[in-house]
Amino acid sequence: MSDLIAGIDLGTTNSEIAAFAGGQVRVLGPGDTRMLPSCVGFSPAGELLVGEAARNQQALYPERTVRSIKRKMGSEEKVRVGSKDFLPQEISALILRELAEWAHRALGERPQRAVITVPAYFSDPQRNATREAGALAGLEVVRILNEPTAASLAYGYGDGSPHTVLIYDLGGGTFDVSVVTVEGDITEVLASHGNNHLGGDDFDDLLTERLAAEFEKQHGVDVRQGHPAAKARLWWAAEEAKKKLSFEPYVKVREEALLTRLFRPLHLEVEISRDEYEGMIRPLVESTLDSVSKALQDSGKKPGDMDAILLVGGSTRTPLVSSLLIENIGLEPRQDVHPDLAVALGAGVMASRLAGRAVERVLVDVSPYSFGVSYLGDRGGYPYPHCYKPIIRRNTPLPLTRTEQYMTSHPYQTEVDVHVYQGDDEDALKNILVGDFRVEGLTAMEDANEILCRMRLDLDGILEVAAVEKRTGKSKQIRIANALRAKSAEEIAAGREQIQELYETRGEMVGDAWETAEDLEEEVVDGGAQVVEMPAPVRADGDAEIESLLERSHWLLAKMHAEDREEAIDLHEKIDTAAASGDVAALKEASGALKELLFFVEGQN
Ligand code: AMP
Numbered sequence: 001m002s003d004l005i006a007g008i009d010l011g012t013t014n015s016e017i018a019a020f021a022g023g024q025v026r027v028l029g030p031g032d033t034r035m036l037p038s039c040v041g042f043s044p045a046g047e048l049l050v051g052e053a054a055r056n057q058q059a060l061y062p063e064r065t066v067r068s069i070k071r072k073m074g075s076e077e078k079v080r081v082g083s084k085d086f087l088p089q090e091i092s093a094l095i096l097r098e099l100a101e102w103a104h105r106a107l108g109e110r111p112q113r114a115v116i117t118v119p120a121y122f123s124d125p126q127r128n129a130t131r132e133a134g135a136l137a138g139l140e141v142v143r144i145l146n147e148p149t150a151a152s153l154a155y156g157y158g159d160g161s162p163h164t165v166l167i168y169d170l171g172g173g174t175f176d177v178s179v180v181t182v183e184g185d186i187t188e189v190l191a192s193h194g195n196n197h198l199g200g201d202d203f204d205d206l207l208t209e210r211l212a213a214e215f216e217k218q219h220g221v222d223v224r225q226g227h228p229a230a231k232a233r234l235w236w237a238a239e240e241a242k243k244k245l246s247f248e249p250y251v252k253v254r255e256e257a258l259l260t261r262l263f264r265p266l267h268l269e270v271e272i273s274r275d276e277y278e279g280m281i282r283p284l285v286e287s288t289l290d291s292v293s294k295a296l297q298d299s300g301k302k303p304g305d306m307d308a309i310l311l312v313g314g315s316t317r318t319p320l321v322s323s324l325l326i327e328n329i330g331l332e333p334r335q336d337v338h339p340d341l342a343v344a345l346g347a348g349v350m351a352s353r354l355a356g357r358a359v360e361r362v363l364v365d366v367s368p369y370s371f372g373v374s375y376l377g378d379r380g381g382y383p384y385p386h387c388y389k390p391i392i393r394r395n396t397p398l399p400l401t402r403t404e405q406y407m408t409s410h411p412y413q414t415e416v417d418v419h420v421y422q423g424d425d426e427d428a429l430k431n432i433l434v435g436d437f438r439v440e441g442l443t444a445m446e447d448a449n450e451i452l453c454r455m456r457l458d459l460d461g462i463l464e465v466a467a468v469e470k471r472t473g474k475s476k477q478i479r480i481a482n483a484l485r486a487k488s489a490e491e492i493a494a495g496r497e498q499i500q501e502l503y504e505t506r507g508e509m510v511g512d513a514w515e516t517a518e519d520l521e522e523e524v525v526d527g528g529a530q531v532v533e534m535p536a537p538v539r540a541d542g543d544a545e546i547e548s549l550l551e552r553s554h555w556l557l558a559k560m561h562a563e564d565r566e567e568a569i570d571l572h573e574k575i576d577t578a579a580a581s582g583d584v585a586a587l588k589e590a591s592g593a594l595k596e597l598l599f600f601v602e603g604q605n
Contacts, residue, residue, distance in 0.1 A: 005142060005355045006103050006111040007347025009150070010092060010118075010130065011038055012070040013172025013199070014314075016341060017099040018348025020355065021107060025348035025362050027341045028106035029099075035340060036102070040094050041065035042082040050098040059232030066091055068173050071196065073133075074126030089129045093136035100137060115143045115351040117150045117343050120178050120192040142354055148178035149187040150346030151312045154337045154362050157182045158349070163307045164190075166295070168333065170288065170321060171313035171340075173199040177292050179299035179306075185353070191298035193291035198284060200242070200315035206280045207238035207272070211253060214270045221259055221266065230258050234268075245274045246317040249405040249452065250470075254548060269548070278320045285320050289328050309333040314340040336366045336395040365459055368484060370394045373453055373465070374419045374428035376409045376515050388421060388428035391455045399458040405470075406514040407448035414442045416451060416514045420465050420480070434483060439467045439476045451514055461485060546575065546591050553598055560601050568597060 007018045007025075014035040018027045027034045041054035042064050049057065049065075058065040064082045072079065072088040079086055096114075104110040116139075118130050127144050134141035148167040157163045162183045169176045176194035180187055211234045216222045223230040237253050244251045250273050257265035296303065309331050315321070316339045325333050337345060345362040352359040370390035377387030391404045408416065416439045423431025442449055450470040457463045461484035466477035553568055560568060571594040578586035 016344035096137035
């Protein structure tokens with residue numbers, strides 16, 4: 001028999017399959033996410049749909065689609081999908097079959113044996129139903145593995161020494177927290193708590209409500225009443241917005257022609273800030289902390305006894321989750337293994353070990369350093385221009401993009417000096433200066449002007465830092481090559497000198513600082529600086545669609561590859577010229593080309 005054993009996370013919202021391939025444990029599957037939505041359905045034509053296609057039709061044809069079947073595992077309750085009735089394990093078997101097919105396509109061999117994970121609280125009938133689902137899918141289930149155990153294996157805590165870890169797992173529809181001791185392959189779940197009906201879906205519901213209320217306010221129509229297709233679009237838009245808000249301080253939701261009235265399309269356009277969103281979800285996230293306290297209490301452990309907090313589940317990308325955990329437990333949670341793949345990877349580690357391979361942990365590409373910018377803040381009651389907070393935190397998987405918001409510190413301030421540092425110290429001057437640039441030509445205004453600082457770090461160690469003036473979209477950017485390389489003694493010495501110069505401004509109010517809150521383009525490649533300025537977005541007066549296209553484009557400029565950016569700027573100029581001269585055909589052509597380019601760029605990001 002082949003020695004291939006697959007590790008499977010059969011999840012409530014998504015499922016994944018991992019196996020040993022190319023010298024390491026990998027999650028296998030098509031696309032970037034390699035996640036199969038745990039959804040099964042029949043199309044109107046009666047075709048069986050598993051995964052993305054079933055999920056896409058769920059809002060429109062709920063009676064022909066089933067999701068979250070995991071909640072029913074172990075019960076005899078049949079679910080009706082279209083005109084057929086299924087046991088929960090039969091639906092799960094369809095999901096497992098699809099995953100086995102993914103592995104087959106990736107490895108050229110279909111797995112016959114598998115390790116499947118289940119929540120620590122699963123009862124015997126639930127575990128047996130999971131085994132049966134495997135058997136129905138043609139898989140011998142060699143081990144049923146507790147999810148927290150899988151997560152601790154993925155994070156490398158199965159190295160042989162004893163560890164006590166807290167595993168916080170917030171997925172799409174369920175929340176679990178477990179206190180676990182691990183020693184080699186022996187793992188004991190000391191205590192486990194959670195809420196079977198709490199997860200990212202609830203965050204989507206709250207945002208959908210907010211979007212529907214906004215649409216009703218703008219147009220007087222309630223999409224919640226009798227408009228299933230529009231409501232489904234809002235739900236999608238809400239989930240997308242939610243995901244962006246994990247990395248951006250604001251999100252703009254635009255749904256064109258959500259409904260039509262008297263042949264007129266009704267659009268939804270609204271901006272939501274992370275602050276507002278966090279206000280909405282805070283009570284839900286806080287309720288998870290009660291479970292954390294209970295699990296600690298039941299395990300007889302104190303927060304100080306924990307070697308680590310491990311984050312598992314897609315919803316743990318929500319920054320409020322980490323910040324509340326730090327506040328309450330005083331330990332920074334680890335999220336260096338992709339939170340939604342950690343369980344599958346851990347199952348893959350166990351499966352590989354059972355197949356006789358010495359696998360210690362999974363390999364992931366993470367940023368070994370934190371990066372951020374300095375700002376004018378308060379230290380010891382005095383204004384201090386070199387305050388620092390990381391924007392990119394070390395041990396975060398790559399590639400990544402993060403944005404933070406800063407404000408100009410003086411009325412009519414039109415320039416900001418941006419100093420980019422590598423390090424974690426609250427005093428920027430104790431970190432390593434890796435680049436700086438000046439943003440000029442900001443709008444002179446009496447009130448504080450909002451500037452967004454966006455950092456993007458890729459697997460090749462290229463760090464791009466962009467500052468964007470939010471109100472105009474004007475931006476400036478630097479690109480730092482080799483950001484992940486350890487600095488040489490000379491570089492550190494040179495950086496120290498620069499720091500010394502900056503140090504001399506200690507305590508002074510500097511005119512070009514910003515406070516915690518970017519549109520010009522500068523490239524610094526290994527020290528050489530090249531400046532390219534981006535124009536502020538053009539206003540093609542009267543054409544809302546083109547205006548919104550231009551604005552979207554401005555938001556994306558910083559993320560584009562150099563050639564795309566050049567093309568986008570060229571198209572901006574063409575649109576501007578065509579709008580100014582009233583040349584409708586040229587306007588149409590240039591905006592059509594820009595739309596296509598953005599479609600392409602958005603697909604890449
Ligand atoms: P899981 O069950 O672990 O696959 O988690 C799925 C949940 O994670 C869904 O509710 C997703 O919307 C959510 N999710 C995925 N990515 C993000 C993100 N970047 N920020 C917040 N939630 C996310």
